[in-house]
Amino acid sequence: MVQQPQEIRRHTIAILVDNEVGVLARVIGLFSGRGYNIESLTVAEVDPREQLSRITIVTSGTLMVIEQIKAQLRRLVPVHKVSDLTIEGPSVSRELALVKVAGSGEKRVESLRIADIFRARAVDSTNESFVFEIVGSTDKLDAFIHLMEPLGLVDVSRTGVAAIARGPQSI
Amino acid sequence: MGQETMTGAELVLKALVDQGVEVIFGYPGGAVLPLYDELFKQNSLRHILVRHEQAAVHAAEGYARSTGKVGVVLVTSGPGATNAVTGLLDALCDSVPIVCLSGQVPTHLIGNDAFQEADTTGITRPCTKHNYLVKDVNQTARILHEAFYVARTGRPGPVVVDLPKDILVGRGEYVGPGKVKHKSYRPQVKGDLKAIEAAVAMMAEAKRPVFYIGGGVVNSGPAASQLLTQFVHMTGFPCTQTLMGLGGFPGSDPLSLGMLGMHGTYEANLAMHGCDLMVCVGARFDDRVTGRLNAFSPQSRKIHIDIDPSSINKNVAVELSIVGDVGHVLEDMIKVWKSRQIRASEADLKEWWASINRWRSKDCLRYQQSGKLIKPQHAIERLYQLTRDRDTYITTEVGQHQMWAAQFYKFETPCRWMPSGGLGTMGYGLPAALGVQVAHPASLVIDIAGEASIQMNIQEMATLAQYRLPVKVFILNNQYMGMVRQWQELLHGARYSESRSTALPDFVKLAEAFGAVGLKAETVDDLDDVIHKMIDCDRAVIVDCHVDPKENCFPMIPSGAAHNEMLLGPKDEATGGGAISEDGMVLV
Numbered sequence: 001m002v003q004q005p006q007e008i009r010r011h012t013i014a015i016l017v018d019n020e021v022g023v024l025a026r027v028i029g030l031f032s033g034r035g036y037n038i039e040s041l042t043v044a045e046v047d048p049r050e051q052l053s054r055i056t057i058v059t060s061g062t063l064m065v066i067e068q069i070k071a072q073l074r075r076l077v078p079v080h081k082v083s084d085l086t087i088e089g090p091s092v093s094r095e096l097a098l099v100k101v102a103g104s105g106e107k108r109v110e111s112l113r114i115a116d117i118f119r120a121r122a123v124d125s126t127n128e129s130f131v132f133e134i135v136g137s138t139d140k141l142d143a144f145i146h147l148m149e150p151l152g153l154v155d156v157s158r159t160g161v162a163a164i165a166r167g168p169q170s171i
Numbered sequence: 172m173g174q175e176t177m178t179g180a181e182l183v184l185k186a187l188v189d190q191g192v193e194v195i196f197g198y199p200g201g202a203v204l205p206l207y208d209e210l211f212k213q214n215s216l217r218h219i220l221v222r223h224e225q226a227a228v229h230a231a232e233g234y235a236r237s238t239g240k241v242g243v244v245l246v247t248s249g250p251g252a253t254n255a256v257t258g259l260l261d262a263l264c265d266s267v268p269i270v271c272l273s274g275q276v277p278t279h280l281i282g283n284d285a286f287q288e289a290d291t292t293g294i295t296r297p298c299t300k301h302n303y304l305v306k307d308v309n310q311t312a313r314i315l316h317e318a319f320y321v322a323r324t325g326r327p328g329p330v331v332v333d334l335p336k337d338i339l340v341g342r343g344e345y346v347g348p349g350k351v352k353h354k355s356y357r358p359q360v361k362g363d364l365k366a367i368e369a370a371v372a373m374m375a376e377a378k379r380p381v382f383y384i385g386g387g388v389v390n391s392g393p394a395a396s397q398l399l400t401q402f403v404h405m406t407g408f409p410c411t412q413t414l415m416g417l418g419g420f421p422g423s424d425p426l427s428l429g430m431l432g433m434h435g436t437y438e439a440n441l442a443m444h445g446c447d448l449m450v451c452v453g454a455r456f457d458d459r460v461t462g463r464l465n466a467f468s469p470q471s472r473k474i475h476i477d478i479d480p481s482s483i484n485k486n487v488a489v490e491l492s493i494v495g496d497v498g499h500v501l502e503d504m505i506k507v508w509k510s511r512q513i514r515a516s517e518a519d520l521k522e523w524w525a526s527i528n529r530w531r532s533k534d535c536l537r538y539q540q541s542g543k544l545i546k547p548q549h550a551i552e553r554l555y556q557l558t559r560d561r562d563t564y565i566t567t568e569v570g571q572h573q574m575w576a577a578q579f580y581k582f583e584t585p586c587r588w589m590p591s592g593g594l595g596t597m598g599y600g601l602p603a604a605l606g607v608q609v610a611h612p613a614s615l616v617i618d619i620a621g622e623a624s625i626q627m628n629i630q631e632m633a634t635l636a637q638y639r640l641p642v643k644v645f646i647l648n649n650q651y652m653g654m655v656r657q658w659q660e661l662l663h664g665a666r667y668s669e670s671r672s673t674a675l676p677d678f679v680k681l682a683e684a685f686g687a688v689g690l691k692a693e694t695v696d697d698l699d700d701v702i703h704k705m706i707d708c709d710r711a712v713i714v715d716c717h718v719d720p721k722e723n724c725f726p727m728i729p730s731g732a733a734h735n736e737m738l739l740g741p742k743d744e745a746t747g748g749g750a751i752s753e754d755g756m757v758l759v
Contacts, residue, residue: 017355018354018355021292021304021306022292022293022296022304025293025296026296029296029297033297064484064488067484068481068484068485071480071481071483071485072481074480074481075479075480075481076301077300077301077321077353077355077356078354078355079355080354080355
């Protein structure tokens with residue numbers, strides 16, 4: 001699948017950075033300052049010994065914009081590696097959501113049934129509510145949340161996308 | 172352990188000395204008092220006290236650009252740091268290596284809205300190549316060495332080191348510059364040889380080639396300019412320069428087309444428009460250069476050599492890119508060109524040069540000097556003729572005077588021409604000239620200014636007086652913010668909204684008030700005499716050169732227009748009523 005020059009497509013970009021003060025602000029400031037879009041962002045330390053953090057950003061743009069985003073990211077001094085998981089071979093990406101549904105009667109039963117189909121787990125339960133934990137692709141989470149809407153959806157918390165390349169190589 | 176500890180302030184100064192720093196431009200304040208106290212006790216670093224922190228950065232820029240060294244700035248916390256911001260962004264846009272040390276409130280007060288506290292690293296993050304907040308006194312020396320390394324390598328730029336006061340008075344250990352290696356920052360210097368070979372092959376096939384060179388050639392050092400000049404001569408290709416690239420190739424060389432872009436020459440812009448191969452060396456396809464992007468050089472294949480990968484394919488997609496320092500890349504290109512004994516087709520080149528010479532014969536920079544009133548172009552031409560054979564450095568402010576200087580003052584070598592390019596900072600020229608003069612005390616340093624720009628950092632006349640710096644300020648006084656007036660004339664129905672320079676000071680008296688010499692040229696007969704007097708004076712001079720207030724800067728590519736849609740002079744302006752499209756109106 002070759003991206004056409006003017007086609008806007010979604011890309012998942014993994015960035016390995018020094019876990020130092022202000023590094024996230026540098027990355028986010030780059031996106032806002034240059035008018036790039038952030039659809040999802042996750043960050044956590046992944047190597048405590050080397051003090052490295054991994055940032056996963058989902059963004060969209062034309063090929064030229066995506067190339068520019070990667071070049072600008074690589075230009076930041078504390079950035080070690082930038083990898084475009086969307087085009088550099090196959091990758092897996094997951095997102096986790098906590099979804100709170102309140103209701104009773106048939107709707108409550110229906111929400112449990114759908115949760116079962118989606119392999120979501122109930123991690124909290126009261127007489128009038130559930131909190132479901134669901135892991136999967138962004139699309140799967142979207143679909144689950146959409147189905148929960150008429151069944152008493154009250155709150156959603158999503159982690160944003162974490163992604164990694166398939167195969168034995170590191171970033 | 173066992174090593175002797177020093178105070179943070181001592182660590183800073185030792186790191187500066189070990190980095191080869193000789194001069195600091197700064198302004199004291201509460202948060203940096205420990206550093207100023209150390210400065211007082213030593214003799215190896217010279218401190219130049221400016222009158223405004225913005226000027227400290229511009230002065231350091233002038234120093235850096237004219238020497239190739241890193242310019243060093245020292246400011247206090249809060250307003251000291253915020254005043255420096257314009258200078259930092261100017262240095263970022265023009266890729267000037269600067270290390271700016273800023274004071275900060277003590278660590279335990281950060282975030283408390285303390286007196287003269289500002290989030291300096293937060294504010295300067297988008298205005299610097301990188302910045303640091305020192306939180307551990309033992310890291311002070313390492314961070315400083317790293318700051319110098321980041322500032323001067325790769326695409327150079329400004330680096331801020333924010334120093335809380337408790338760090339400056341605390342005690343820590345010193346590390347030398349040799350022991351510092353950055354964890355992730357690795358600029359690419361050597362170009363990919365395969366790409367270089369491909370570039371040479373493309374050049375060998377070209378029928379209508381052009382070199383388009385920019386500030387990267389100047390930044391890469393004098394050797395890069397020599398290599399470029401050698402390579403251009405080997406190929407016989409024409410060479411045009413950006414505003415920042417002037418001097419990177421000899422301006423009076425027959426192969427030079429002069430400056431390109433919005434106020435570039437007719438031949439340069441038409442060569443860019445009509446070429447079949449563009450070799451971009453250390454330039455970045457800036458909007459002032461390209462004009463309307465979808466009509467930019469439609470028939471050409473493009474090669475882009477740049478040390479900054481993010482400059483490649485940013486505005487204009489190119490067929491071949493080479494990431495690396497232009498000096499290194501040119502060296503390899505010359506080797507490949509020589510070893511393959513390549514010669515561009517003479518017949519094709521001859522035909523190409525015939526077209527170029529036809530465009531040249533338009534004499535696009537012509538103007539009429541008639542009557543007593545001095546034409547600004549004539550003033551620059553005379554200044555050029557009377558100073559070209561001297562050891563001269565030129566800085567400028569921003570506006571019409573800057574463009575006329577770029578058009579009429581020819582530079583044969585790099586690092587002699589220092590305008591504010593990317594950011595276009597009015598008030599840049601005087602402090603920058605100050606910094607140049609500090610680095611080159613015996614040289615002739617001229618700030619070509621406008622009467623509006625010069626007032627933005629006029630306080631630096633006092634710094635010139637304090638250090639007896641004989642900077643010459645040559646004001647083209649047209650009683651207007653000339654470029655604003657020109658745009659209002661072309662784009663806004665000649666409604667000159669707020670662009671008139673009213674209540675101007677008497678520049679001669681102003682010069683005298685600052686202990687400098689004031690001269691005035693009111694008619695064309697005064698001009699040479701005044702310039703001679705200015706050159707011969709061993710003190711700072713302000714020349715108030717009265718020029719035609721109605722003169723516009725031509726040629727001009729109106730915003731939103733293409734290279735082949737230039738206005739060549741007032742006649743085009745009169746007939747071409749609709750030359751500026753509505754799309755162009757929104758552009759700056």
